[in-house]
Amino acid sequence: MATPSIPNKNFIQFLQIYGPWAGGSNQFDEHVQNTARKLGVTPFNITLPQQDLYVEQIKKLLDGSNVQIHGHSVAILISGQAGDGKTHFLHRLFQELAGQPYFLSPDEAELKWQELCADDASGEQAFAGCLQFSAGNCDFTVVKDLTEVVEAKPQVNLLLRHELEAILREHEAAPAVTTAASAAATAAPASATAATETAAATPAIPATPSRRKIMLLAGNNGKFLEFCVSSDQSSHSHVFKTLRDHMERHMLMHAPFQAAGVKIFDMSACISVDVIKNIFTTLIDPESAYWQPCKDCALYATCPIVRNCCSLQQTQVLTRFCEICELLKDSGLAFSIRNVLLIIANALLGMTPSISEITTKSGKRST
Numbered sequence: 001m002a003t004p005s006i007p008n009k010n011f012i013q014f015l016q017i018y019g020p021w022a023g024g025s026n027q028f029d030e031h032v033q034n035t036a037r038k039l040g041v042t043p044f045n046i047t048l049p050q051q052d053l054y055v056e057q058i059k060k061l062l063d064g065s066n067v068q069i070h071g072h073s074v075a076i077l078i079s080g081q082a083g084d085g086k087t088h089f090l091h092r093l094f095q096e097l098a099g100q101p102y103f104l105s106p107d108e109a110e111l112k113w114q115e116l117c118a119d120d121a122s123g124e125q126a127f128a129g130c131l132q133f134s135a136g137n138c139d140f141t142v143v144k145d146l147t148e149v150v151e152a153k154p155q156v157n158l159l160l161r162h163e164l165e166a167i168l169r170e171h172e173a174a175p176a177v178t179t180a181a182s183a184a185a186t187a188a189p190a191s192a193t194a195a196t197e198t199a200a201a202t203p204a205i206p207a208t209p210s211r212r213k214i215m216l217l218a219g220n221n222g223k224f225l226e227f228c229v230s231s232d233q234s235s236h237s238h239v240f241k242t243l244r245d246h247m248e249r250h251m252l253m254h255a256p257f258q259a260a261g262v263k264i265f266d267m268s269a270c271i272s273v274d275v276i277k278n279i280f281t282t283l284i285d286p287e288s289a290y291w292q293p294c295k296d297c298a299l300y301a302t303c304p305i306v307r308n309c310c311s312l313q314q315t316q317v318l319t320r321f322c323e324i325c326e327l328l329k330d331s332g333l334a335f336s337i338r339n340v341l342l343i344i345a346n347a348l349l350g351m352t353p354s355i356s357e358i359t360t361k362s363g364k365r366s367t
Contacts, residue, residue: 080336129152143215276321
């Protein structure tokens with residue numbers, strides 16, 4: 001008797017590669033596109049409203065419309081724990097910024113992204129894991145995983161320290177204009193005398209440099225702090241001491257991060273109950289294009305995966321799952337988008353990951 005064909009086997013394999021096992025490379029964003037391309041599957045597109053907001057804020061930092069940066073150099077830290085989507089967001093930035101006057105063309109951006117992913121920190125090259133390129137009046141330095149390059153690449157460490165120090169000193173020499181001063185500078189004076197007084201009382205907006213340094217660094221706050229500490233100890237530069245103090249207050253006292261020239265975008269803040277519901281809907285919607293081929297399968301009526309999918313569609317399942325996620329978060333456990341994808345994929349396939357494979361204490365990498 002011939003074995004019946006499985007029309008949706010590529011999608012099932014795509015789910016299986018989410019793990020948890022040594023070959024579960026779909027837990028890492030840089031492998032998702034390649035896996036999807038090989039299997040002919042469209043990667044999951046999860047809507048993350050907080051990331052949408054981050055993209056718009058970063059565009060303003062780069063196009064010069066942000067009043068604090070005002071066209072000066074800037075270091076952008078994409079922070080978060082393992083699985084929060086740092087690499088995914090960095091890739092999205094390459095796509096969203098492509099075609100802007102200060103960035104690469106769409107084709108160039110994708111080529112540079114592939115170069116960054118191929119030339120990761122596991123390579124033997126001295127500067128593996130770090131990409132530099134110029135576009136418009138901007139000179140970019142991009143690091144996909146700060147943890148890897150800081151721990152394994154001393155040459156990259158030195159390069160990053162040099163670039164970051166240049167940015168910090170630029171802002172030290174030309175302090176940002178306060179919001180009040182900016183408002184006074186743009187207000188229409190009542191008379192010529194008032195205009196003269198306003199001009200005298202308002203600090204001049206610093207002239208922007210002819211070329212800007214832009215750093216895009218993906219990594220967790222702890223590793224960035226470690227980098228600041230080592231830079232402070234090695235260079236004895238007061239700018240790193242100041243940056244280190246800002247970072248410590250931000251991490252220990254949850255104070256707003258206010259270091260001039262450095263902006264932090266926290267991927268951990270992007271996951272919410274609404275996002276979890278969106279992930280559920282994307283993965284288990286029986287009417288989605290992902291599941292349509294299953295209906296042509298001879299085993300459809302008795303398929304355990306289809307049965308699991310139907311079970312997960314129960315309202316109570318999603319409600320309980322969201323409650324568990326909130327409980328884990330309140331208990332100090334880092335629960336990421338990667339964790340949610342892993343759990344749903346394994347629930348569909350009937351695999352059971354252990355708790356140590358899906359959660360981690362805040363501040364530590366997940367397995």
